[in-house]
Amino acid sequence: MTEIRNQLNGHETSALHRRFKIMLVIVVAALSLLALRMWYLQVIEGEELKQKSENNSIRIRKIKPMRGLIMDTHREVLVDSQCSFDVLFVPGRTRNIQSVFDQLGSLYQDASLNFDREVFTPGRLRPFVPIRLERNVSREKLAIVETHTLDLPGVTVDVVPVRQYLGGEMMAHLIGYTGEISPEELDKDESETYTSGDLIGKSGIEKYLDPYLRGKSGIEQVEINVLGKEVRVLGKEDPEPGYNVVLTIDALLQKVAWEALAGKPGAVVAMDPRDGSVLALVSSPAYDPTLFNGGISQEDWKKLSGDPFHPMEDRAISGQYPPGSTYKMIVAAAALQEGLITPETSFVCNGSYELGNRTYRCWHKGGHGRISLHRAIVQSCDVYFYNVGKLVGVDKLAEYARRFGLGAPTGIDLPREKNGMIPTREWKQMRYKEPWQIGETISLSIGQGYNLVTPLQLVTAYSALANGGVVWRPRLIKQIEAVDGQVIKSFAPERKSVVPVSTGVIEQLKKALWGVVNEEGGTGRAAQRKDADVAGKTGTSQVISLPNNEKTRKSKYIPSRFRDHALFTCFAPVHNPEIAIAVVAENAGHGGSAAAPIARKILDAYFDRKKSPGKKPPVVISDHRMEHQGLLH
Amino acid sequence: MKFDRRLFINFDWMLLLVVLGISLIGLLNIYSTGFNQVYAKQEFLYVKQIQWIVIGLVFMTAAFCVDYRFISRYAYLIYGCSIVLLVIVFFYGYATRGSQRWILLGGFSFQPSELVKLTLILALAKYFDHHRRNEFYRLRDLAVPFVITLAPFLLILKQPDLGTAMILLIIFFSLILFIGVHWKSLAWSALVGLVLIPAGWFLLKDYQKDRIMTFVNPESDPLGAGYHVIQSIIAIGSGGMTGKGFLKGTQTQLRFLPERHTDFVFSVFAEEWGFLGGMVLLVLFLSLILWGLKIALHARDYNGTLIAVGITALIFWEVVINIGMVLGILPVVGIPLPFLSYGGSSMVVLMTCVGLLMNVSMRRFILQP
Incomplete structure (x- = not known):
């Protein structure tokens, strides 16, 4: 039955045939129309259009x-x-x-037509x-x-x-x-x-x-x-x-910082702790960016990439250094906040610390004697912090370090920022398949060992201390505006987190940091200024005894590579800080003698100009201002 | 399904040869569009096009192996699935150049709107087969098929893809004209259409309005939308009688021509192969279309006839609209040239369509079990 239903009856068949004839006519007519149009364009108008295309008239x-x-x-x-x-x-x-x-x-009247003949090899030549x-x-x-x-x-x-x-x-x-x-x-x-x-x-x-x-x-x-x-x-x-x-960069501070580094390897970052604005971000040595205009020459590129001091690397955001004694603030903050010590807690330092069969030395061979927290920070006593670090333990330390923004990208608006490294028990087990050693916690408490931070992270952490606990996302861009001045996008300060440390503890630490720079026996006295109360911390990070002394790091600093990195980080004025600075001078020795003077110069420039605001900043670069627009017309 | 020796004897070699011929021309042409380019990814488009042709042939084989009456049993289900895909595109599809058309399927990006062309034909063919009438259809008889067409039409219009959406409407109208509509119903539709066109104008995106305006007067905007047409006409015209030769089309190689490997492939071909080459291509398309109509006429049953008519109409209109637009006699809407334009979804779906045509063709003598 289905068979019959599907068959077409006679009437339908003739109707179908008629419709197919109509369709045939439509198809042939439409395609003929296209053919006619092609005939018109290609044969009748062809010559003229060919002329047009040959002249590329348009x-x-x-x-x-x-x-x-x-x-x-x-x-x-x-x-x-x-x-x-x-x-x-x-x-x-x-x-x-x-x-x-x-x-x-x-026509040039000299045959010195210097072009790359290689592009003319037949295979590579594209006519147009x-x-x-x-x-x-x-x-x-x-x-x-x-x-x-x-x-x-x-x-x-x-x-x-x-x-x-x-x-x-x-x-x-x-x-x-x-x-x-x-x-x-x-x-x-x-x-x-x-x-x-x-x-x-x-x-x-x-x-x-x-x-x-x-x-x-x-x-x-x-x-x-x-x-x-x-x-x-x-x-x-x-x-x-x-x-x-x-x-947000201040060209004056940038210039002072650059000149203070004097071409030696290192980095300086300055930040406004009130809103996280980056005031200076310097890495040294550097390169001349105009070399890249119109493509860098082979020769220049070889020179840059082969330089043992790696001028292409931005040390401020991707240089990773052990924080040295600057890390002691984290240790102290953790211990105080967790109630493991009080400001009065004291330990005896006689120049070294014994743990098992190993001896950990204080930088001051003679020892500091019985010492409490404030003086331990001022004099940067290592033994005191060995004791405190052991009390806190590696994982608690890591927790506080992270809360201060260390060991993770700060989120600055620049490509290629590095993470740094804050170790935990779990991390070591994963990475080395070995349990954590208590001795490693001891090294950690004075910022040696696996710890790595970038100068930008360091200044962010100290800014948090300076402003009472706010960790800012570093703000590098103030705004983007159209040529007519209309603001396209503005970048508001961005609060990342607040450190879990009470105001009392922070005040205690700030007082100690002020002591580092201003008290008798302080390690950071080179940064002292009469009119601005500077608070800071020195740091000296050992290069040679790094447990993760990878081959690359070794070969990187061939001359004087065994010398320590000098660190100094500070903020001022201590009671209402406006500027925080972190300085790293590679292989330059002690933080107090090599890095603190650099910070001092930047502080001088900042406060001197503040004193005489009417004075125009020295012509840092050139006096080009907004009139340079629309040069093409 | 038992194997029947007659299937092999009746295999439509002619159809296969014509389609392969057109695809081969398309391949050479795409090689030419990529020949003188700066972008590495354009240079190797022809390799990808080979892949698409091979994949298309696999789908074509699948489409003629299974009896079309079996496929037709699930026509609504298949149609439903393709609508679901369109909805997925609507929510999760990814966009390029401001139009959200693609979804990712196992590493391939896929354009469901191409697939809908085929599934719509299957669904409409089934519907009209089940609701056969001896007299002319009236408006109320067409309500359901119209809704079947309208759903994907609106989804695709929203993407926005004016060209593909229009093709769906054209398929619908081609089929209802074929089955026969009462003249009063036609008059009414025409009237509604006339009212809707001005209303639709406001729904169009600016660039779509531009294109229609520049069709009316291409010189009004030589830098924008009109530029495409002007350069296309120069390219085609400058080909002359015999063309400039393979890989020697200056308009193409100088990159005056826009969309060289997609919508404007025909201009490339006509510039390099001239009027004669263009005629060869047109004759190939004409044979394909006439062959499709022949298959429709001799189909075993009405459903087969409707499927073949729908597919042939799809190919016919795409050819006419695409070539008409590059020749400057129709407005520029994004419709690919079958088997010549670069594009995986379009190639695979068209090959599947041809597979269905073969299916109808080779089963014309076989009685239903």
Whole structure:
């Protein structure tokens, strides 16, 4: 029965046939219409349209945007953009490449046409992908190329905005550098807004804020005649300049810190403990960011990457150091808060501490005698803290260290921040498959051993102490604004957490830190200032006895590599702190003698200017200010 | 299902040859679009397209092995599943260029809106087969199939993907014109349509309005939407009678042409192979479509006829609208050119459609068990 139902009856069949005929007519008519249109375009209009395509009568030209400025907190310009002119060559526009080059060489009147011959090997040559012959050509050469366009088929001039790093080396790590987008970056680009030849931030702020700084390319549509001359501009879409960025950095402090480090390996971070604003972020040694403009040369790159002092590394956020005695504040805070000691608790220091069959020495061979907490901090007595650390235990110590922001990224707005390391029993079991040794807790209590912190973490922790317990997320960017000053995005201070330490304990510790700098016998007296009550802590971290002395770390510091790192961290004024500083000077010896004087210089600069606010800051870099916009027009 | 020797004898070699021929032309063409490019990922698109063709052939085989009457039994279920996929896209799909069309399936990104073209045809074919009438259909008879079409239409319009959504409506109208509608019903639909068009204008996104405006006058916006059409016309026209030659299309290689490997593939082909090449391609498409109609006419049952008509209509309209748009006689809407445009979902679904056509074709003599 189903069979019959599915069969078509005679009436239906004839109706079907009629409909199929109609469909046939529609199909043939539609496709014929397309064929006719093709005939019209390709055969009748063909010659004319071919002319058009051959002349490329309409040519699209990209106008590169001006990249945004980067300014310090006082709106002093740190990075600026200027125009440079590159000579390009499109191989597909000429039949005889060699003659074009000979022509260009003779016009220049010197044969020193320095381009990379390798790109002209037949396999790699793409006829319509422009090759950059020469970057940043002089005005004279530019004039030659412009006036001889007819003799130089395929040779064109490209206007490229070039970054001016007015801060130079002292800002290199912080600001970063830019370069032409690489094929890998193009492949990774999800937004599909970058095209080859675009400038892109490669590190630092330039990379982190690239989407804001880069601006938007403009397009110009130009009609060109058979001779390759522009006839008229058909349409134009202006490029949009990138947004300007205002940092929290104070260029003056940055400069003082940089000069105080004097090119030796180390790092300085200064922070406003009231809101976490980063005032200075210096890493030394550094590199010249302009080397990367238009691509770094092989030679320069080899020099930079082969340097034993690693100038490319930003030590302020990715240098990891044992905190040394600066860590004693964490130990003391934990012990006081947990009620394991009181400020009056005392221990006897006779120069060393015995545990099992091992001896742990105090830095003061003669010993400090019977000593209580305040003096133990002032004189940085190691034996006192061996005792206290043993009471607290490794896991409790780790808990407090973490609460102060150590051993984890601070979340600063920069790429490539390192974690640091705060060990626990569990971590050691996982990592080394060995139980925790009590002796390791002893080393830990004076900041040696597995402990590693970055200078930025250290200053964040001391800021928390200074401001009564608030751990801030370091704030590096104040705001992003459009060229007309309209604020696009502002970055409010961000409270990460509050340390679980009572006000009484914090006050006790701050008093002791004041003693370090100002009391008789204090280790940080080199940072003493009469008019500002500085509180601080020295630290000296041993390089040689590091248990995790990895090979890489060893080979990194070939000269004087066995010398200790000097640390100093401080804040001032002690009762209402406005600035906190952490200084690390690698292989420089004692914190009190090598690092504290650096902090002192920064404090001097900060408070001197505060005293005479009318005085303009010394011209740190140059006097470029906001008038540098829209250079293209 | 028993194996029947007649299945092999009746296998539609002609259909396979035509489709393979068109796909091969498409492959060469995609190789050309990637040849002179800066992006590594575009250079190797043709390798991926080969993968898609192979996967498509697997699906095609699957689609003709199982009797279409068996498939049709589950047509509503299959349709329902594809709607569920569309809903998933609506909530969890990922977007590129402001349009949320894709979902990830085992590492592949997949476009359910392509699949819906096929499942809609299956569902409508089943519905019209079950509700056969000897006289013309009236509006109330069309209410249910209209809702069946409207659901995916709205979901896809929201993505937004105007082109694909329109194709669904076109499939619907093609099928109801084929089954026969009372002239009064037609008149009413036309009237409602005329009222809805101005209302729909306000629902369109700005870029969609732009495209329709520039279709009316491409020179009004030479830098924006009109640019595509102008450059496409220059590319096609400059190909002349015999074309500029393989890999030598300056419009393509100079990257004047936008969307070279997707919507504007035909311009690339016409520039490099000229009027003659274009005609060869058109004739291949014509044979494919006529062959599809022949299959529909000789189908064993009405359901088979409707499936074949639906699939043929899909291919026909996509070809006409895509080529019409690159030739500048239709507005630019994102509709791929079957078997030539780069794209996995489109290729696999179209191959499956062809598999179904073969299915209907080779079972035309077999009595139902």
